[in-house]
Amino acid sequence: MEVTREKHGDSVLLVIAGQIDMYSSPELRAELTAALESGSKRLVLDMEKVEFIDSSGLATLIEVLQKLRGSEGKLRLSNLSSGVLAVFELSNLDQLFDIRATREEALQDDPA
């Protein structure tokens, strides 16, 4: 797994590539924590290049949601392949997460 981080205005964009499993999840967790600690309120994870995600990856993402709970922070996912989206759907998590079709949409402000 590879993660690259970019600042986009208010948001931090993390572009994730490769496979997310029990081996790579700790690294993903570290990247997400670092991004949260950088002070950005909005986190966008672009997952176009994620080839595989398992329940360890889902757990890591749920942890972020829980950390953000009660704060103004937001987490958005974008660009999920059908295989990755299927894992969210099978876990009933596709409604819990804010999943957007494109990176651009995920980086956009919501109408206030």
Place this chain on the structure above:
Amino acid sequence: MEVTREKHGDSVLLVIAGQIDMYSSPELRAELTAALESGSKRLVLDMEKVEFIDSSGLATLIEVLQKLRGSEGKLRLSNLSSGVLAVFELSNLDQLFDIRATREEALQDDPA
């Protein structure tokens, strides 16, 4: 392994892709035999997309050389990756085969 066959004037060009080993060699042999039987005197094997070759693959190519011996037929190889070329070199076969850098060069007539 995948093989596609194209007619180029006097020559038959076989574009080979993938891995050549004991499993795929019989198929390569069949393709080469079919090309020889099509009546073309010159066979060009473009190997740009060959990721792997082992001694079964070398044996299949040596068979063609032996079939062509004494006839007017010619066999040329082109576009070998450094890894594939290394296997020819390790077997002292890089001098035996007519190996060209590019497909265009391999398809060209030699100055008479």
Place this chain on the structure above:
Amino acid sequence: MADEVRGIRVSIPSHPRFLAPVRDLAAWSAEQAGFGCEDTEAITLAVTEGCTNVIRHCYGGKHNERIDVDISFSTRALTIRIDDYGTFVDPASIHSRDLDEVRPGGLGVHLMQQVMDQVRYERNAWGGTSLTLMKHIQGDDHVLRSGELDG
């Protein structure tokens, strides 16, 4: 003997580093067996969840214990057996959390059950747990036909 070798068996240390190559082997096997892309992804997910649970729950995260993954083809199904060398755990104690109660973890068994046709825990010959994951091949467009592997 013939039946015994109608597939691949791989033994790995219980280190998450080895999940990726096992997944690759499972994907290759699924493709050979004739499964499409979606089913192949399902199978790699299930085998990952099964091995992850062995590392986490059976070996308590220890990295140098042994896991055996046995992949066998038939013309009608792909069967993956995951064996550990720990102590046998009552299958009744292995179940997913309630999906409505959102928390990290507790989804592996659920995912395996969703994507496979059979998920079965048994005691193995070494006193550990054997997890069998089976998926039927739909249609008859599969590559490995009866007898094709015979010598």
Place this chain on the structure above:
Amino acid sequence: MADEVRGIRVSIPSHPRFLAPVRDLAAWSAEQAGFGCEDTEAITLAVTEGCTNVIRHCYGGKHNERIDVDISFSTRALTIRIDDYGTFVDPASIHSRDLDEVRPGGLGVHLMQQVMDQVRYERNAWGGTSLTLMKHIQGDDHVLRSGELDG
């Protein structure tokens, strides 16, 4: 036990179809061990030649016999052991042809010897032949350092 699982062991049927996944496993292992691209290609070549010879010479082309491939890492070398369940062949009878005498075949043993640091044939515990292929890791830029696999 700890030593025993410091690597991967895979058992395949003696069908050439299974050479590709074994090669993938060997390539993955070589990369993990820190070998560069060229050495990784050398290792996949050697393991392919070793398994091909077992299928061809030990099992006479029969497709449903068993081959075990054991890949073990250390900080200084990658060692691949290929075990068959046939009859032990006198290593003195296993040698390449003269390279000048051009004919199809007779290059496998030569290639293994060229690309590996050790090529050794021995009788194994089952009365068959065990082929050990070993290659040293040059430099110290390898990934799997001592102890990294410990639990």
